[in-house]
Amino acid sequence: MRVRLIYSPEVVEKPVLAEIIAKTGLLINILEAKVNAQKGELVVSIPSTGKRLEEILAMFREAGVRVQKVTKVLQIDYDRCTSCGACISPCPTRALRFGPDWTLEFDEEKCVACRTCVNACPVKAITLL
Amino acid sequence: MKRSQREIRSVEEINEKIKRGDAVVLTAEEMIKLADSSGIKVAAKEVDVVTTGTFGAMCSSGVFLNFGHSDPPIKMTKCWLNDVPLYKGLAAVDGYLGATALSETQGFEYGGGHVIEDLVSGKEIELRAESYGTDCYPRRHIETVITIDDLNQAILVNPRNCYQKYDAATNSTDRVIYTYMGTLLPNYGNVSFSGAGQLNPLCKDWNYETIGIGTRIFLGGGVGYIIGEGTQHSPQSGFGTLMVRGDLKKMNSRYLRGASFYRYGVTLYVGVGIPIPIINENVASTAALRDDQITVNIRDYGVPSRPDLRPIVSRVTYADLRSGKVTIGDKEVPSSSLSSYKMAREISEVLKKWILEGRFFLTKPVEPLPRRREFKPLRIRRKELRVRDVMRREVITAKPDDEVKEVARKLVAKGIDHLPVIDRDGRLIGIVTSWDLAKAIANDRNVLSEIMTRKVITAREDESIDVVARRMAQHNISGLPVIDEAKQVSGIITTDDISRRLVGRRLTI
Ligand code: SF4
Numbered sequence: 284m285r286v287r288l289i290y291s292p293e294v295v296e297k298p299v300l301a302e303i304i305a306k307t308g309l310l311i312n313i314l315e316a317k318v319n320a321q322k323g324e325l326v327v328s329i330p331s332t333g334k335r336l337e338e339i340l341a342m343f344r345e346a347g348v349r350v351q352k353v354t355k356v357l358q359i360d361y362d363r364c365t366s367c368g369a370c371i372s373p374c375p376t377r378a379l380r381f382g383p384d385w386t387l388e389f390d391e392e393k394c395v396a397c398r399t400c401v402n403a404c405p406v407k408a409i410t411l412l
Numbered sequence: 413m414k415r416s417q418r419e420i421r422s423v424e425e426i427n428e429k430i431k432r433g434d435a436v437v438l439t440a441e442e443m444i445k446l447a448d449s450s451g452i453k454v455a456a457k458e459v460d461v462v463t464t465g466t467f468g469a470m471c472s473s474g475v476f477l478n479f480g481h482s483d484p485p486i487k488m489t490k491c492w493l494n495d496v497p498l499y500k501g502l503a504a505v506d507g508y509l510g511a512t513a514l515s516e517t518q519g520f521e522y523g524g525g526h527v528i529e530d531l532v533s534g535k536e537i538e539l540r541a542e543s544y545g546t547d548c549y550p551r552r553h554i555e556t557v558i559t560i561d562d563l564n565q566a567i568l569v570n571p572r573n574c575y576q577k578y579d580a581a582t583n584s585t586d587r588v589i590y591t592y593m594g595t596l597l598p599n600y601g602n603v604s605f606s607g608a609g610q611l612n613p614l615c616k617d618w619n620y621e622t623i624g625i626g627t628r629i630f631l632g633g634g635v636g637y638i639i640g641e642g643t644q645h646s647p648q649s650g651f652g653t654l655m656v657r658g659d660l661k662k663m664n665s666r667y668l669r670g671a672s673f674y675r676y677g678v679t680l681y682v683g684v685g686i687p688i689p690i691i692n693e694n695v696a697s698t699a700a701l702r703d704d705q706i707t708v709n710i711r712d713y714g715v716p717s718r719p720d721l722r723p724i725v726s727r728v729t730y731a732d733l734r735s736g737k738v739t740i741g742d743k744e745v746p747s748s749s750l751s752s753y754k755m756a757r758e759i760s761e762v763l764k765k766w767i768l769e770g771r772f773f774l775t776k777p778v779e780p781l782p783r784r785r786e787f788k789p790l791r792i793r794r795k796e797l798r799v800r801d802v803m804r805r806e807v808i809t810a811k812p813d814d815e816v817k818e819v820a821r822k823l824v825a826k827g828i829d830h831l832p833v834i835d836r837d838g839r840l841i842g843i844v845t846s847w848d849l850a851k852a853i854a855n856d857r858n859v860l861s862e863i864m865t866r867k868v869i870t871a872r873e874d875e876s877i878d879v880v881a882r883r884m885a886q887h888n889i890s891g892l893p894v895i896d897e898a899k900q901v902s903g904i905i906t907t908d909d910i911s912r913r914l915v916g917r918r919l920t921i
């Protein structure tokens with residue numbers, strides 16, 4: 284499950300993520316990070332589901348971190364898409380690529396909903412839901 | 413490669429075969445396969461025509477329109493289609509709509525390219541026109557709705573299409589830049605390129621032996637013609653271009669797409685396909701050129717210079733670029749295209765089909781295209797203000813371990829706002845402003861290193877004021893340290909300095 288963690292200024296300097304990793308032993312992977320002195324935003328992938336996932340999300344909330352599930356998704360309008368490729372190399376997670384016949388392919392699992400491709404597409408074929 | 417070669421077949425002979433239905437037509441990709449497996453000699457002997465294709469953003473595109481006369485008639489002096497202005501320095505109801513013209517209400521979201529696409533798809537378009545009124549053309553305003561069927565003529569005339577190849581782009585700076593080569597991530601984060609390489613028409617007749625004025629082509633899904641060399645045609649260096657025309661009314665919006673480049677502007681994606689008659693072995697061998705034989709430079713678009721002066725950071729082939737990864741220095745960098753290889757392929761297939769079905773015949777050029785052309789930059793004859801003409805040379809600097817209060821006193825005493833922070837060797841490592849200092853004192857911070865901004869936006873002495881002023885506006889800051897190659901601070905330039913210098917004049921002296 285991909286989750287966006289939003290740190291307020293009060294907690295941004297606390298090692299919340301590290302503590303939860305230490306406590307749960309889960310391999311929480313950081314996909315994207317924007318942190319400065321005022322606030323922080325992480326997109327992480329938590330290898331867990333169901334009740335266990337909810338418990339972990341609760342731990343973040345208790346520590347003062349806001350939690351948003353990244354269910355996205357991105358939609359590609361294949362009537363408009365020309366498979367030009369302008370969205371591919373700017374994507375930070377390599378979620379976009381060409382298939383064998385040079386058609387644009389999208390790997391939902393890798394996407395962190397960062398919008399970079401939405402802006403990069405010259406024909407507005409990508410929308411973020 | 414030699415130019416004059418023994419002719420294997422003439423265009424007339426090929427057309428006879430097309431009529432009989434027994435011409436051998438291959439797409440450029442198929443030609444490459446055949447040449448690889450059987451050799452050029454065999455390929456040249458067997459193949460009559462090779463079809464090519466390209467589909468990319470072609471900014472120098474546009475359409476001549478004739479609206480017909482209203483009653484009472486108008487001599488339109490200004491005219492808009494869906495709020496996009498046309499060029500009206502023509503007769504009363506003729507106009508030219510350029511692909512990069514921006515909508516006056518939607519900005520980068522919509523422009524000439526989009527209007528062209530909407531016209532071709534048969535959509536209704538709002539027409540607005542103004543005039544001063546004359547005895548023969550008394551009307552002064554028009555507001556109505558048109559479709560492409562209402563127009564007498566809609567003729568696509570593109571002054572520069574179909575670049576033979578195009579240098580790729582990357583970005584060395586530490587911020588994202590948005591260019592006509594797309595989104596370029598910081599620190600060589602990606603490479604963006606354009607062109608169909610081994611499918612690209614002008615790569616397949618590299619020596620212009622068959623392509624010339626009068627060549628019939630696939631243009632935007634319809635039939636078009638080459639009417640001359642394109643602007644900036646520079647064939648000797650592999651950057652040939654074409655000027656083309658075709659009847660927009662017979663085109664297809666699948667192959668003409670309005671496009672917006674984020675924070676750059678609008679344009680038109682154009683599909684072009686050119687048939688190459690294999691008249692001799694020389695043409696056969698260029699028609700069989702592969703992506704790995706076509707090289708381009710990767711240039712640093714982080715340097716705000718004219719395209720041919722942007723530093724070359726790597727030299728690669730289209731095969732490298734299309735593999736999705738290229739190397740710059742010792743770094744592996746993801747690469748992707750702006751033009752569509754898939755569509756280029758489709759166009760070469762469609763053209764092949766047209767020829768095989770006897771619907772499209774080849775032409776012999778009435779005149780060849782020039783094989784040499786000087787490509788000149790625009791010289792600015794008036795002296796332009798550079799940073800060095802405006803900057804202040806006596807710079808007060810500070811050290812990272814200087815005390816906040818001490819430094820604040822210094823700033824107040826000298827009446828300045830920006831203080832570059834340098835290390836022991838005089839290299840710039842940060843900057844503090846009077847605002848930072850005020851905040852620091854309020855928050856009880858003691859030394860500069862705790863509060864200084866480490867990511868400093870800078871200027872160089874030889875940069876034009878125009879570029880530097882834009883940089884300051886973009887980052888919403890009012891002063892930049894001026895540094896040299898070794899990061900030594902040689903001056904400081906502020907918006908105040910610039911405006912003082914520019915009161916009542918332009919950016920030239
Ligand atoms: S939103 Fe687009 S650019 Fe961002 S991760 Fe998803 S696919 Fe990649």
Ligand code: SF4
Pocket residue numbers: 359363364365366367368369370371387403404405406407408409
């Ligand atoms: S940039 Fe847009 S048109 Fe090009 S491949 Fe991506 S989604 Fe398709």
